[in-house]
Amino acid sequence: MKPGVYSEVGRLRTVIVHRPDMALRRLTPSNHDEYLFDELLWVDRGIEEHDAFTKILEENGVEVLRLDRLLEETLRSGDAREYILGGVFPGDAPGVSIAGRLKDALMEEEPEILAGYLTGGLAVDEMEIPGMSGIKSRSxxxxxxxxxSYILPPLPNTLFSRDPSSWIFGGVTINPMYWHVRRREALNVSAIYRYHPEFSKSSFECWHPKGDLAGVPPPGYGRNTLEGGDIMPLKKGCVLAGISERTGSGMIENLASTLFAGDEAERIVACDIGRDRSHMHLDTVFTMINEDTATAYPGVLEKSRTWSLFPGDVEGTFRIREEAGLVPAIEDALGIDALNIIPTGGDRYEAEREQWDDGNNVLAVRPGVVVAYRRNARTNKSMEKEGIDVIEIEGCELSRGRGGTHCMTCPVTRDGI
Incomplete structure (x- = not known):
């Protein structure tokens, strides 16, 4: 495999997904807000829906890599275990009385079990690890x-594999994520890209941390955060980025500087969609579905502001141009006369409901062919009227997590347009 993502709609070759796991079973009425979930999922049904989704991807020629299996295979390496446990338990965390003993015990666990802890969590009361019995009398x-309470909190948002890393052209970003409860997701994918044979034997750049997959973004990064739902390679040399609740303008500047310096991009289009739970990423209100067609929620885009960043005269500087809007900026960047926008839903009530249920968050498997939740019937019908082939999946449970097919996939290999 040669990783590289060169568009949003070119033929999709390889994706990473994460099948619903123990982390989602840890959600309760008392803690779901803390873990960024509005509702509780029926996990068994969610697994069935996710399996049906990945089957459709495979039937459309997409290689599906499951994150849990990648992580398990990665953890067969002792170096990978040292790397990831060093990031999970820096210094004396979680307390000098058990830090060393706990890390040693986890180093000896079977890869499958350790991978389960790293995504599904490890509660204090579940610590029946060899060498850790009687922990409450010593710590x-x-x-x-x-x-x-957890020694290792669960990571239920791993379901949305788009966010902790972003493949942009011939390289990847390991994303410093906005919410503390998601930050270890980036550590897990960083270990996979660094140590898993599928990636370690491949040649690719690391755009962030710049040139170093070993870099683990430290906690407390303020507004310098970045998440994959805000990053969309439009075509070779041009990236669309959302300024949102979870991606800051400073991080977009950092990314632009790196891509410009490496001659990988000549333009970044940045759209400020505001900061709101109902549209936490750009891909919750806008996705490309064909070379000249997108689906969008007008209620947000009409209020947004858009700029283009170009390389300045000196490395690390920019020329900034405010655009008339996102649509004209994309038309200019793609060199097309008109970008066909298919709006969400029907009337304003249907549109708001279907945006909430990720009607705009759809995944193109090739130009003009997308996978979408069946429940967003009006948006799907509108796309079909415009010649888009909509492959519908059930998502009554998966959609409760506030992410659609675009959110649940991390493209690793995708053709350009």
């Missing part, structure tokens, strides 16, 4: 912990 951290 104040464990003794004082409540029944729902």
């Amino acid at each position: 104040l951290v464990a003794a004082a912990a409540g029944p729902d």
Whole structure:
């Protein structure tokens, strides 16, 4: 495999997905807000829906890589274990009384079990790891912990594999994520890209941390955050980026500087969609579905502001041009006369409901062919009227997580247009 993503709609070759797991079973009415979920999923049904989704991808010629299997295979390497556990438990975390013993115990676990802990979590009361019995008599951290306390908190948002990393042209970003409860997701994918044979034997750039897959973004990065739902390679040399609740303008500048310096891009289109839970990423209100067609939620895009960044005269500087809007900017960047926008839903009530249910968050498997949730019937019908082939999947449970088919996939290899 030669990783590289050169568009949003060219033929999709390889994606990473994460099948619903124990982390989602950890969600309860009392903690789902903390983990960024509005509702609880029926996990068994969610697994069925996700399996049907990945089957459709495979039937359309897409190689599907499951993150849990990649992580398990990665953890067969002792170096990978050292790397990832060093990031999970930096210094004396989670307390000097058990830090060393806990890390040593986890180093000896089977890869499948350790991978399960790294995504599904490990509660204090579940610590039946060899060498850790009687932990509450030796550790104040464990003794004082409540029944729902975790040594390793679960990562239920791993379901949305788009966000912790972004493949842009011939390289990847390991994304410094906005919410603390998601930041370890980036560590997991960083270990995979660094140590898994499928990637370690491949040649690719690391755009962030610049030139170094070993770099793990530290906590407390303020507004310098980046998430994959805000990054869309439009064509070779041009990237669309969203300024949102979870991606800051400063991080887009950092990315632009790196891509410009490497002669990988000549233009970044940045669209500020505001900061709102109902549209936390650009791909919740806008996705490309054909070379000259997109689906979008007008209620947000009409209020947005858009700029283009070009390389300045000196490396690390820019020329900034405010655009008349996102649509004219994309038309100019793609060199097309008109970008056909297919709006969400029907009337304003249907449009708001279907945007909430990820009607615009669809995945193109090739130009003009997308996978979408069946429940967004009006948006799907509108796309079909414009000649788009819509492959519908059930998503009654998956959609409760506030992410569609675009969110649930991390493209690793995709053709250009």
